[in-house]
Amino acid sequence: MSGIGPVEPANSTDAEHSWDVIGTDASRPGDRLARRWNRLPPGRRRAVVAAAVITVATASALALPQTLAPDPHPPPHDPAPAPTPWPATVTAWHYLGRAEPANSPGKTRRFRFAVTVERGPAVTLRVAGTSYPGLTARAVPGPAFTVTAGTPRGTTVEITVSDCSALPPEVDHPFLDVTLRNARAIQHHSFIFGRAYARDLSDLFRTACGPRTA
Known part of the structure; x- marks a missing residue:
């Protein structure tokens, strides 16, 4: 006989059977963050966005000089040929x-x-x-x-x-x-x-x- 019966809860007290958990009703982290963000007043949201922009800009400014700095170990070059002697x-x-x-x-x-x-x-x-x-x-x-x-x-x-x-x-x-x-x-x-x-x-x-x- 074939068929699919009802899914039992994961924490069943039936000691003779074990069941795989195929889903959960617990809220995901992204959903919890979205609800918290929606509960913030508009002024607080703008302050958080401004702080994030300042943080990213500061990190980029600090990394730029290192990116533009010359390589302290440039690749070796072939020596110039000796000039013709007098x-x-x-x-x-x-x-x-x-x-x-x-x-x-x-x-x-x-x-x-x-x-x-x-x-x-x-x-x-x-x-x-x-x-x-x-x-x-x-x-x-x-x-x-x-x-x-x-x-x-x-x-x-x-x-x-x-x-x-x-x-x-x-x-x-x-x-x-x-x-x-x-x-x-x-x-x-x-x-x-x-x-x-x-x-x-x-x-x-x-x-x-x-x-x-x-």
Whole structure:
């Protein structure tokens, strides 16, 4: 036999049966709040609404600066590439010695050097002069040459005595005037060499100009 009988109350005193509660007549919280709100006088309702608006506005104002504040831990950025160096700061000259034997005749002699570029783009060099007006200098075989970073290059400089009266009896702190160019700039620089170069240049002076007094 099938059918649905009447629903017994949940708190039945029948000890032999148990029943599931499928509904209740107790008032819900929302209904109780609505009845309380309706019982408030109009002036009290307006005061409650105004207080709620002020509370929400204050909370929003306090949270806004934190929202707009910069992130104390910004995401990492790739480092900026290093700028191209000045050619004179990364280029070095080293004197290697004479290309001809000592006391070779004539007013022209060749001297050997090693040129290095430490880093950065390639540097193009041109020998422009020497420390004395009575000398001329040029790189051979060509007037200009290029050196790449990390690869030393040997070069020969040909020096000729053009005016003995403009030369001192002894050489002191001789140098070469060089023009350097890379992707960043063109610079004029003087490379100073030590005693070995000074001794060999003095030998050229004596051979070309003969003995002289200071």
